[in-house]
Amino acid sequence: AVTLNTVVNGLCKAGQVDAAEAVVRDSAPTRQATVFTYNVVIDKLAKLGRWDAGQQLFREMIRHGCKPDAVTFTILVSEACKQRRIQDAVSLVQEMKKTKPCSSSSSSSAARLPFNMVLNALAKSGKMEAAEEIYGSMEAEDWIGCDLVTYNTMLDGYFRAGRAGDGYRVFAELLLSGFVPDTLSFNALLGCLCCEGKLDQAVATFWGRMRERTGCWPDAVTYTLLVCQCCKQREIEQALRIAAEMIDRGFVPA
RNA sequence: UCUAUUUUUAGUUC
Numbered sequence: 001a002v003t004l005n006t007v008v009n010g011l012c013k014a015g016q017v018d019a020a021e022a023v024v025r026d027s028a029p030t031r032q033a034t035v036f037t038y039n040v041v042i043d044k045l046a047k048l049g050r051w052d053a054g055q056q057l058f059r060e061m062i063r064h065g066c067k068p069d070a071v072t073f074t075i076l077v078s079e080a081c082k083q084r085r086i087q088d089a090v091s092l093v094q095e096m097k098k099t100k101p102c103s104s105s106s107s108s109s110a111a112r113l114p115f116n117m118v119l120n121a122l123a124k125s126g127k128m129e130a131a132e133e134i135y136g137s138m139e140a141e142d143w144i145g146c147d148l149v150t151y152n153t154m155l156d157g158y159f160r161a162g163r164a165g166d167g168y169r170v171f172a173e174l175l176l177s178g179f180v181p182d183t184l185s186f187n188a189l190l191g192c193l194c195c196e197g198k199l200d201q202a203v204a205t206f207w208g209r210m211r212e213r214t215g216c217w218p219d220a221v222t223y224t225l226l227v228c229q230c231c232k233q234r235e236i237e238q239a240l241r242i243a244a245e246m247i248d249r250g251f252v253p254a
Numbered sequence: 255u256c257u258a259u260u261u262u263u264a265g266u267u268c
Contacts, residue, residue, distance in 0.1 A: 009255080039255040046256090074256045081258060116259040123260085152260040159261085187261045221262040228264040239264090254263075 004032045005040075012044045020044065021057065028064045035061075035069045042072065046079035054079070069101045070110040077114040081121045089118045090130060097137055097144070108145055112138070116149050123157025128166070131157055148179050155188035159195065167192035183216045187225065194229045202226065203238055220251055 011020035045054040080089035122131035151174040158167035193202035230239035
């Protein structure tokens with residue numbers, strides 16, 4: 001098995017993917033190929049944009065009793081997202097949920113990665129119903145779970161979809177799960193408040209809750225968001241106050 | 255062996 005990995009790895013590095021694929025395929029009856037072996041080739045195929053070939057090998061590994069791990073799914077999902085094949089990415093992650101890859105490279109955070117990637121792709125394309133479904137299954141499965149990135153991604157999705165109410169709900173869920181919101185969480189929350197026209201609450205949050213016991217500070221995004229929103233609402237005084245702090249802290253106006 | 259996993263931008267004029 002070690003030598004097979006070495007050969008396959010070498011072939012891939014030398015750009016001989018087809019040969020590598022053939023070697024892995026021929027070795028199937030001997031069961032010498034490990035997840036690692038398959039991952040190397042599937043990754044190379046993905047990098048070359050050969051989606052179908054990658055899928056095929058993925059199916060083959062399963063058929064031959066080699067169980068894909070979190071890395072396998074990450075390879076395929078990241079490639080699917082890159083190619084805007086959102087539906088494929090969703091299907092992969094659903095399949096992963098069913099097969100529940102265990103041990104080896106499947107620490108909880110490794111398992112979470114492809115799910116977060118899909119969530120991001122969905123949030124970016126406004127498909128929040130689909131995102132919500134995945135998010136729900138992450139919460140439900142203890143071997144996956146949600147992390148700050150998960151919550152921030154959902155928050156951002158709802159913010160850009162203009163769905164403030166759902167944004168607040170996710171923010172509450174973040175807190176309920178015991179996470180401490182960071183600057184990104186607050187930026188999305190502030191965005192939700194602004195898009196609902198609750199500028200006063202956004203400003204209050206900015207000066208208050210955001211810096212209390214969270215240890216997080218406004219960043220360039222926070223300042224841009226609030227200064228622009230204040231200007232839009234003709235709250236020039238407030239805009240200037242915020243801009244002043246921004247300058248104080250060494251941020252340069254764009 | 256994988257990683258595109260999370261954030262912003264007003265008004266004016268045309």
